Each structure stands twice: as structure tokens, then as C-alpha cells.
Amino acid sequence: MFLSIDVGNSNMVFGFYDPEQDRWTHQLRLPTRGDMVLTWLEKNIRLYMLENDLKASQVKAVGISCVVPVITKPLIKFVEAFFDKPVHLVHVKSQSQIRVNTKNPTEIGTDLLANAEAAFQIYQGPCIIVDFGTALTFSVINKKGELLGVNIVPGLETAIKSLFMHTAKLPEVKLELPSSAIGKDTVHAIQAGILYGFAGLVRGMLSSIRAEIPLEFKVIATGGLSAILTQLKEEFDVIDKELTLNGIKLIAEKNFKNNKA
Ligand SMILES: Nc1ncnc2c1ncn2[C@@H]1O[C@H](COP(=O)(O)OP(=O)(O)O)[C@@H](O)[C@H]1O
Ligand SMILES: CC(C)(COP(=O)(O)O)[C@@H](O)C(=O)NCCC(=O)O
Numbered sequence: 430m431f432l433s434i435d436v437g438n439s440n441m442v443f444g445f446y447d448p449e450q451d452r453w454t455h456q457l458r459l460p461t462r463g464d465m466v467l468t469w470l471e472k473n474i475r476l477y478m479l480e481n482d483l484k485a486s487q488v489k490a491v492g493i494s495c496v497v498p499v500i501t502k503p504l505i506k507f508v509e510a511f512f513d514k515p516v517h518l519v520h521v522k523s524q525s526q527i528r529v530n531t532k533n534p535t536e537i538g539t540d541l542l543a544n545a546e547a548a549f550q551i552y553q554g555p556c557i558i559v560d561f562g563t564a565l566t567f568s569v570i571n572k573k574g575e576l577l578g579v580n581i582v583p584g585l586e587t588a589i590k591s592l593f594m595h596t597a598k599l600p601e602v603k604l605e606l607p608s609s610a611i612g613k614d615t616v617h618a619i620q621a622g623i624l625y626g627f628a629g630l631v632r633g634m635l636s637s638i639r640a641e642i643p644l645e646f647k648v649i650a651t652g653g654l655s656a657i658l659t660q661l662k663e664e665f666d667v668i669d670k671e672l673t674l675n676g677i678k679l680i681a682e683k684n685f686k687n688n689k690a
């Protein structure tokens with residue numbers, strides 16, 4: 430089995446890939462905490478593996494993407510001790526099919542690198558990846574596999590939390606699509622604003638990107654909230670929630686192979 434670990438700002442996902450079944454058979458999702466205690470992590474992983482009849486010895490290699498720097502080192506240390514297998518941390522210098530063509534390539538989130546690698550290898554050709562995580566990001570890749578740039582917007586939950594935190598009277602609402610765009614009470618007003626508003630934002634961003642670069646882009650949506658905006662179905666060629674896990678695996682495997690040779 431291959432283990433991909435995707436540490437985002439809201440969740441850490443531990444994806445177990447079985448090469449015989451050619452799929453991610455198990456995914457453990459834990460909340461991301463900057464003050465994470467390693468004994469807590471170990472307890473959760475042990476329990477999950479026990480419940481799912483997974484053994485540490487079945488994991489042959491590990492790939493990690495982490496966009497929360499305080500977690501990176503302790504996580505690698507833990508994974509190395511727990512699995513005792515090769516570990517690759519995705520970084521901008523990892524060998525991959527993607528070339529980052531931006532001003533400061535080292536700034537780029539490694540989850541976005543992983544997304545780009547998976548999208549380019551699996552779906553091929555020019556693509557735009559829309560990742561609905563804590564942040565909502567758009568990554569633009571041309572047909573040569575150059576990552577031309579990224580847009581970053583607050584994610585849907587982040588926008589809802591931000592309204593709640595920065596106002597006296599607005600409640601924290603559930604992410605549910607109301608039946609009409611015009612809000613009839615405060616909760617409805619926020620839900621309509623976020624869900625109809627973000628659908629417009631995504632359409633607008635895609636159209637601005639296409640206006641700047643008129644390529645036949647495939648649009649790939651990913652991230653925890655990628656299926657929430659049901660109005661956007663037509664805009665996406667595919668919703669692939671495993672894109673980041675796949676990208677981490679593809680990059681890690683390429684780097685293990687080339688380092689052995
Ligand atoms: N399987 C899921 N079902 C419903 N909501 C989810 C799921 N996974 C994540 N979410 C929600 O989607 C948001 C973004 O999550 P995620 O894509 O994991 O973000 P990040 O990568 O930034 O940690 C979070 O608010 C999270 O609670
Ligand atoms: C843009 C992100 C915050 C997205 O993280 P996520 O929503 O997956 O938690 C992350 O990729 C990041 O910290 N990037 C660094 C800045 C950049 O990519 O340019």
C-alpha cells in the first residue's frame with residue numbers, strides 16, 4: 430500500500446492506496462491543529478488502522494504534502510518512526526512533470542503542486558484546477574505542463590466564519606443552498622450570499638482566466654467542498670476528490686524511482 434498524507438489548513442487526510450485494487454481503499458480525515466500532540470495523532474492512526482484491519486507493515490512508502498509549516502517536521506518524524514518506510518515530502522524541487530512558471534516558485538503550496546501533477550498526468554492537456562479547501566484556489570496549467578499561476582480566494586466555510594467573527598449580529602450558518610437567491614431572513618441571506626455568490630465567483634474567475642489565455646482548458650474541481658455548489662456542475666469536466674492524494678503519490682513515486690537509479 431501507498432500512503433499519501435495531505436495536510437491542509439482544515440483537515441489532514443491519510444489516504445491508503447491499494448495497488449492491487451488500483452484505488453484509495455481507506456481515507457482517514459483528522460482536523461488540522463497547529464498545536465497537534467503526536468500521541469493524539471498516533472492514537473487516532475492506530476485506532477483507525479486497527480478498526481480497518483490495516484497493518485503498518487502493509488504500507489510500503491509514504492508521500493506527504495503539508496501547507497501548515499509547524500506540522501511538517503514533527504509529522505515526518507512520526508511517520509518515519511511509525512512506518513519505517515521511505516518518505517517523500519513534496520516540495521517545489523521534487524521531480525515532476527510540472528514546471529512552476531511564477532515569480533517565486535518556492536512560495537507555492539505543495540497541495541497545488543500535487544493537484545497540478547495529478548491533473549496533468551490523469552486528465553492531460555491544459556487545465557484549470559479549482560480546489561475548494563480552506564482557501565478556494567484556481568491553478569492554471571498549459572499544455573506543456575507549466576503551472577502559469579494561481580488565484581486564491583477565501584473558501585466557502587472560511588467566508589462564513591469570517592462574517593461570524595467580524596460582525597456583532599451575524600450567526601455562523603450551515604453551508605446549505607437555499608431555494609432562492611434573495612434572502613428572506615438573516616440565515617437565508619448569508620446562505621444565499623455565499624452559495625449563489627461563490628457560484629458567480631467561480632464562473633467569473635474561469636471566464637477571466639480564459640479571456641487572458643484562450644486555451645481549451647479542462648476544468649477539474651477538487652477539495653472537501655467541491656460538490657457543494659451544484660449549480661456549477663456544467664462548469665466542471667470532472668469532480669475528483671482524490672486529486673491531491675494522487676498527485677502526492679505520483680510525485681513521491683517518481684522521486685523514489687529516480688533516487689534509486
Ligand atoms: N468529506 C467531506 N464532506 C463534507 N465536507 C467536507 C468534507 N471534507 C472536507 N469538508 C469541509 O470542506 C472544507 C474544506 O476542507 P478541505 O478540502 O479538507 O480543506 P483543507 O485542504 O484546506 O484542509 C472544510 O470546511 C471541511 O470541513
Ligand atoms: C493556498 C493554500 C492556503 C491552500 O490551502 P488549503 O485551502 O488546501 O488549506 C496553500 O496552498 C498555501 O498555503 N499556499 C501558499 C501560497 C501559494 O500557493 O502561492
Ligand SMILES: [K+]
Binds near residue numbers: 560652673
Ligand atoms: K487541500
